[in-house]
Structure formats: structure tokens, C-alpha cells
Amino acid sequence: MKIFGRLNTQRRRGQALVEFALIIPLFLLLLVGIFDLGRAVFAYNTLTNAAREGARIAIVNQYEPSIIQRAKDQTAIVELSDPSVAIDFYQVNADGTPDTSTQCALVAVGCLAVVSFEATYFPITPFISNILFKNGVTFEATSVLSVEYSCPLTPTDGVAALNCPKQP
Numbered sequence: 001m002k003i004f005g006r007l008n009t010q011r012r013r014g015q016a017l018v019e020f021a022l023i024i025p026l027f028l029l030l031l032v033g034i035f036d037l038g039r040a041v042f043a044y045n046t047l048t049n050a051a052r053e054g055a056r057i058a059i060v061n062q063y064e065p066s067i068i069q070r071a072k073d074q075t076a077i078v079e080l081s082d083p084s085v086a087i088d089f090y091q092v093n094a095d096g097t098p099d100t101s102t103q104c105a106l107v108a109v110g111c112l113a114v115v116s117f118e119a120t121y122f123p124i125t126p127f128i129s130n131i132l133f134k135n136g137v138t139f140e141a142t143s144v145l146s147v148e149y150s151c152p153l154t155p156t157d158g159v160a161a162l163n164c165p166k167q168p
Contacts, residue, residue, distance in 0.1 A: 039123070039124070043119075047075065047078075047141045048141040053070055054068070054070055062151065071083075072085065081136065082120070084118050085115065085117055086115070089104040089112065089114070109149065112146055121136055
């Protein structure tokens with residue numbers, strides 16, 4: 001009778017080990033996928049913050065290299081491949097949105113600064129990155145703010161941009 005009870009206990013242990021071996025890879029993939037999703041949300045949040053910071057510079061100082069540098073500096077903490085920044089200044093529609101058909105010839109108070117940021121995020125999980133997102137995930141963020149101060153009037157001179165009295 002004791003032999004039969006001992007054999008039954010060994011079968012239960014073997015069954016639990018097989019069930020564990022079948023479930024643990026799926027559980028680990030799910031766990032790492034959750035970490036990747038968290039990283040992706042963090043990367044997108046950082047990208048939107050970078051666009052906002054670029055727009056904050058653009059509304060008081062229209063020197064493009066300083067706007068691009070400020071925006072890219074904000075993404076240094078996240079692994080994004082080659083972020084690109086686009087800066088445009090548009091007239092305002094009656095409803096307050098940018099009139100994308102009319103750019104501001106001379107950037108002045110009342111124009112809208114539109115800073116668009118684009119970057120590619122690559123997940124770190126091999127299964128997710130190689131099968132689902134081979135080329136990564138492209139995130140785009142745009143920030144639109146009204147110009148508060150025009151400095152410099154000709155945004156080609158770096159010295160004038162550095163001496164601008166208004167900084168965010």
C-alpha cells in the first residue's frame with residue numbers, strides 16, 4: 001500500500017513540473033512584453049516632451065539649430081534611433097489652428113510655432129522586435145504654440161540667437 005501512495009506522489013510532482021515547463025516561457029514573454037510596453041510609453045512621453053521643449057524655445061528664439069539641439073537633448077535618456085525635428089512657423093486660422101498653407105514670411109508675435117518630432121523605437125524583446133516590429137515603431141509628436149517674442153529677426157545668425165534676451 002505504501003508503494004502505491006509513493007508512486008502517486010511522484011506522478012503529481014512530474015505533472016506539476018511539465019505544467020510549469022509549458023507555462024513559464026509564456027509567462028516570461030508576457031512579463032518582458034509588459035516591460036517593453038512600458039519602455040514604449042516612456043519613449044513616446046519623452047518624445048512629446050521634446051517637441052514641447054522645442055516649441056518653448058521656438059516661441060521666443062527662432063534660431064533653428066538651438067531649437068533642434070534643445071529638442072534632441074530632451075531625448076537623450078531614451079534609446080530612439082535618429083530623432084528628426086521639423087520646425088515651421090504658420091499664420092493662425094480664425095479658430096486658432098495653424099494655417100498650413102500660409103507660412104509666416106517674417107516670424108512675429110501672432111504666428112504659430114509648429115515643432116514636429118519623429119523617432120523610431122525598437123523593442124528589446126527578441127520575439128517582439130524580430131517578428132512583430134522588424135522595422136521598429138515610429139513615434140511622431142507635434143507641439144503648437146503661439147510666438148511670444150521675435151528674436152532674432154533673421155534666424156541665421158547664431159550670435160544674435162545666443163544674445164536673445166528671452167529664453168524659456
